[in-house]
Amino acid sequence: MSNRITDALPVTDMELPADAHSHEHPENLPYVHKVGVPPKQNLFTEFKTTFKETFMHDDPLRSFKDQSNSKKLLLGLQAVFPILDWGRSYSLSKFRGDLIAGLTIASLCIPQDIGYSKLANLAPQYGLYSSFVPPLIYAAMGSSRDIAIGPVAVVSLLLGTLIQDEFDPVKQKLDYQRLAFTATFFAGLTQFALGFFRLGFLIDFLSHAAVVGFMGGTAITIALQQLKGLLGIKKFTKKTDIVSVMRSVWTSVHHGWNWETVVIGVAFLAFLLLAKYIGKKNKKLFWVSAIAPLISVIISTFFVYITHAEKKGVQIVNKIEKGINPSSVHEIFFTGENLGKGFRIGVVAGMIALTEAVAIARTFAAMKDYHIDGNREMVALGTMNVIGSMTSCYVATGSFSRSAVNYMAGCNTAVSNIVMSLVVLLTLEVITPLFKYTPNAILASIIISAVVGLIDINAMLLIWKIDKFDFIACMGAFFGVVFVSVEIGLLIAVAISFAKILLQVTRPRTAVLGKVPRTNVYRNIQQYPEAAKVPGILIVRVDSAIYFSNSNYIRERILRWLSDEEEQLKENGELKSKIHYLIVEMSPVTDIDTSGIHALEELHNSLRKRDIQLVLANPGPVVADKLHASDFTSLIGEDNIFLTVADAVITFAPKMQP
Template structure:
């Protein structure tokens, strides 16, 4: 608390500048010493970094831009700021076309350098992820309330498309648990999959089509920043909640329950389990489930402890399917209440373009479901792709990935597939198995093709219990408690988003959990935008640097001067808050200001008039290019006087407190 009349403020600058407002108002120190009031006094407004230069320079105003130039620059900043094709602008026409094609289809680049050694690595990796993916695909299709063959279809066509356009060497494509659960939950709210299976599949293909269109559009228009609104903390909570929900849903197959709730919240599931406890459980099913789940968890533990033995956990699901199928066939457990898969349609993907709803009420419903599920799938794939790209030190273009994923899902929707994306489990196995390029996805696709053509009849006696065990073992890895604890330590608001998403999924539904996650993330952004912090600055002894008291306790106050930095843009959303903060005897803190709008300028004008009545002068320091241009066009510089605009805090302090500068 500052005793007397004290004002602190900070405005706008470029990214390389800071914003400081110094009020030539009082003599003070900040930490540990009493603040005392002096009369005399001027206001200093610093908008930039201090410079040790001894010479004073005048802040210049850049030339005014035309309306066309402003809109053109804004469009380039939004759509082309990270355009990789800009590097080809000096190439010849034919060369430019070839390089552009290589950008859209990376296979044209890495395919020219493909070797036998790379093929060996991709072959081993493809066979390994196939052994993991095939059992998972059948289980995940059940999560989406779709026939098991559609899960296999979705690991045949999409993995053929992605290597043509995708840039990740490690990501493995196919159905994933979270998207399957989300899609199944949203679809069954519209159509009952049991009474209307054909219409349900049509809506699933429609949602997949619009999910692909959404993903491709985001990549084409370079709008990938939209998925960043779902924060990392929210994703951690959402994934953990979804993992628990998925595991609870698998209790139907795990315990052999015939009549099970269609709701996904934990209360409904536990009630359903309790009601069936006396007569609905099957002990043979429980024995199969528990035995193979233990086997899967043990192999997963071995794979984590010894990275060289990752293949044990990778082939464990396929081994479980084979062994459990043989056991059921030999003991005929299916005649004693053990539910089996019975029938998986043989043959490759049939065309499904005619099944998609392109008009009518179901088209709109498919669009809504597709957008939501597509964004979740996109978020998961981009996060996984960036993780492995960082580990192996290669670049991954997020917008190109979105275009590849979108194209993959559009083609998938036309060939009886549902939404596919990159799964972390299979991608991790793919990477550890030694994949060299995205061609490992093609090997996976070929194995799935052979499975569809020749092996599906052998799944007739596969117990559904083993599929439940495989899914439960797979989703346990989605619960990242270490990251949640780290979020708690670092940022409590982020942890609230994590917790909100988790409880929303577990106690309500997947879509409500998602809405809560996005909602809390947006609230955090709004609070940061409307409540900027303002930092009190002082001089570092024997330097010309002015730093934050909270960060550097050794800084000292300049007698008669109060220096404050607002580290945030001043827009309509926070202009009144900043202005009011400067009309109190409190000193606040904030983030770097990079821009100002008309509301911010109006707030500065009001602040200037209030301070003028109190005989306090407002002085600007180092406004950035955008800021000084707007202040000049608004004639605010004329209002305060150009002689009160300085390049550095040192220059301003030298003007109003020369003894302090001379003593440095």
């Protein structure tokens, strides 16, 4: 094999097939190009290049090159705290938009936070705590302009479900809270580590289809859990599956429901859904759906207060602790058996929170056409949750509903999060006593109206149209959450996502190629039925890297293609049209390992017994280098490796002419 990039060998007119003849000048003759081998790198350079492409593909240090030490320090601080960068150009006009957006999402987050804390089986103030400290940290460290930080329904339910398996939230309240803070600490640590070590690609193993199914199933589970507050049921199952919940609802229909609570809950749920519909129908009226929850809380609280409905069985929030976040450093389990429990729950919650936040940030960044640094986002989210765990917060992340409101309200920067945080601070210091008479039914209504948007029917239908295996993953996660539990649904989502990856890796696609008429292009004959096979030559394309996991399958599949082709020739009575050459198109083969090369050697030996020559077309630089290093090129002959399939056909087709 040549060490140059390409060697061009002119082909004489006698060597060309009939449709490739040139009757003009010699310079118009086609060329057969030999595949070149890239220059050999030393071991350190090769390792450095591979490491950079894998983990540092965005070259985060490029801005530090050729800079003074003071400039490097400033750039380093700006990399950690982006607010130091965009803050220099911040203006009053931008603040107006951020102020309006911050006040709008604050009106939405306060009632939601109180409700979500109940989902997590924590006292109402912990939801407010989690919308005070984390947004301030994120505003300084995050790179998204639109994401709104705080507790979310999915993570709240996940934490509540996993932690109550370890401690009873009522009888073991203190231990339950401590485990929640511990889980939050490790959730933040997981997120920080993924970003710091640039391992954010791990969250991509949870496919979009699995996330859609998981979110949809979780939304239904959350809505079913709110039937307790919506109907005023006091004794309710701790299980989350639909069968247990519906059984608990119907067995209490005659003695457990409170009609006053039902009236309040259903009436305000209808109001909230109507407001959401209006906001969705007319984008200019987004503020209607944004302030509807707070209006519902105010009206219902006032109504309960003046009628003393709590004495008639209407369950209310009762006391919310006044004041800002107390320290919880001493409450985190850093030793003992609960450390392991907190780590396990935290990793799961942290990954789900990270997946949701990064997806939201990327969505709005694409809409506004600006760049999101995924690893920086993870570091910011991780830092805010680690600090949050030490200030009585539980896992916070990006909220889609609040982020959408933030975007539509005209936010310009993360200052909207700061405004929201300051409003929450004011609420904690002054307003919390006013929530004493807020009925639980209103919180249930707010949560139900918020999670309805997580059920994306259109996305599920699109997944069905595009990829049936993806749809299985989607439905597996969906039904796992709805009929078993949140953690089982998550496990199914991860398992099916990994199964799809393994299936694609171990069973890659291969295709037989034919020549598209009036061109020198060779394409899949199933995609292009008019593409003609070349007599005496079988052309196969491998659409994957060749590794130990699939090398035997690829070898056997190619031999099966060959057997099928020979059988078809016999059936058509074309005994003279025996296959003499097998061309393997390798342009999609991005890499090959020793098992792959061994499989090619076995394929070569099998073909020799049938008097068939193995030919390779267009191996990439990595593959070409490894084929050369293993002496495989010497085994099949360097003259049997070509730049394109067309070059190979031009070379071998005339040799089979009588």
